[in-house]
Amino acid sequence: MKLFKPWWTARGGLLHLTLLLSLAGLRVDLDLYLLPPPASLFRDELLARGAYALSPFAPSRGSRELDPAAPLEGQLLREVRSLGVPFIPRTRVDAWLVHSVATGDADGAHGLLGAAASSAVGEGGSQVAAGGDGDPRAARDSPLAGAEEKGAAEPTTQVRDAGGRASQENEILREKTEAVNPSSKQEEKEEGVSAHKQSRQQSGDNENKMADAPGWEAEILESRNESHLNWADTSFSLEDFFQLLSSQPEHSLEGISLEGIPPFSGCINEEVNSSAHYSTNFSHAVSHDVNLHEAMLCPNTFGRDPVARTSYTQEPPLQLYSHTNLEQALPAINLTGFLTPVINQMRNQTNQDLMSDLDTNIFDEINPMSLAIGGFSSLEVFQPFEEPDSELLLNSSHDSNSITKSNSHSINYRDLQPFSFHDLEGAVGGCYTEPHKLCHMDLGCQHVFHNHTYHLQTCAPEPTTESLTWPGKSQKTNREINPDRDLSRDEQRAKALHIPFSVDEIVRMPVDNFNSMLSRYYLTDLQISLIRDIRRRGKNKVAAQNCRKRKLDLILNLEDDIRNLQAKKEALNRERGQCNKAIDIMKQKLHHLYYDVFSKLRDDQGRPVNPNQYALQCSHDGTVLIVPKDLVTSGHRKEAQKGKRKGERKN
DNA sequence: CGCGAGTGTCATTCC
DNA sequence: TTGGAATGACACTCG
Structure with a gap:
């Protein structure tokens, strides 16, 4: 497997990685879409158009996973995984496989999903497969692209091969998955396993052979002028794809023409879109040897690496459709966290220089995007997707080697609160709160990046159902068990049920916003009940604090009154004493005056x-x-x- | 170990 | 009717 020029775009919270792969002699355009859920807006749309939820955590609300036991789906799943799609088995990202089969027609509507695929893909990816004019702004105007601007879209994985039995193929796959006949399913399963083994063996051989063919990439370019298998006009189903996958001879690309495949477009500068630049850039793409993993871990260092840098000086910088508006820009996406497992997996699986062509511009884009998140370290931002909690909560169908565990960091949980209710009844699949969605509330955006009380300790075990039991007498036990001492009980409960709002938010939110918030998100009854309890308890807690404060104030005021009255009483006593003294003095004076008067009085006879x-x-x-x-x-x-x-x- | 202050929570009443 | 404030009562933590 060869990896050609990948590039990233980011727009409206959508992170889009376009990879050009050669897989067993086939060119595969792989579009990975990562979004911070909730992706609910597009789930229905994707479902209606036959998209498959790749995420094992998203089989809710009618979506379903690809059945690993079903031959086609299982094979498809394995192949996509083998391509290094890292988030499928381990994260809560609601990964979708829009298994479009590109027809290569120029109108941009192609693949199994037809126009839906192109619209769901949004910019970039659809154009690559569509042979469009390469103007990313055209795709940006697609319905879904417009909706993405609102911040809700599905993380979509799109695998394209050539051909166009799109909806038909889709129906076949759907029917196979939904078939109730266990025996036929079992047969399919067995067939699928054997076919898969064959295909894996073949593809592995092909990969090894390709690795031995240094001029192979150039043949891709040369094959552009050949039209044995034209991407533009060849009907090519998914089954054909895997058949080819397992049977393509080593140099089968000779039979594949890249004609009709548009030049790299979308996020690449306009000048790249010219045909002259096309081959040049493509050559550049296949000639680069970049260790993306290391680069991701030390992007700055990498960016200064003169050796690595020189290869790209000719390259126009990738255009990043990131919005400066924080409400729209990548609230919960971390390229580092995402790419690290990608690289690791690709390394593990191929031992080839799969990442031989990675543009440093990618990293130039990554940092600003991480910075745009506003204070989040990049690793922090993506942490929720791989937090230990999820592993406890989710019945993982994880590939053991699928992902290299990323670093554990304590995160600012609030804005990235996982919204996956997979572990709950009526789970709605992996969703993440959209900070910008919260911004639409009256809370205002200033709440989004606040520091909140979710101090995740990554090694902390997920609160079990025991910790969910009401506090009271078990409180002490819970405290002892749960090392998450920083979290209040309600915060622990909210965390356990993956309430996408902070406790503080729930409590302080005005009632109108609170109700609209409850209605705006897919919440289980349990979650709603918990949220209301949290709000009630929070309100009552504040009320109790106020009540005690008032009571204390009252007591203090009464004590002051007592002191004042006592002082007044003492003053009055003093005054009374002074008055008595004055009265005594007056009496004395009156007595003296009385006798003085009598001493001077004489009767008629002159006697006193x-x-x-x-x-x-x-x-x-x-x-x-x-x-x-x-x-x-x-x-x-x-x-x-x-x-x-x-x-x-x-x- | 007992005590008291502080705190969270529940039940209830009232607005 | 609902949300919430107010408050008494109880349990718990902590110094």
């Missing part, structure tokens, strides 16, 4: 008046009379008696 026998009495007109005390006391008694009588009369 005895104050013990007489008293001073003030009349109403202000005159002062000297009255004997007996009269004063009797007068007081009479007045008192009068007062008593008056009171008795009133009663």
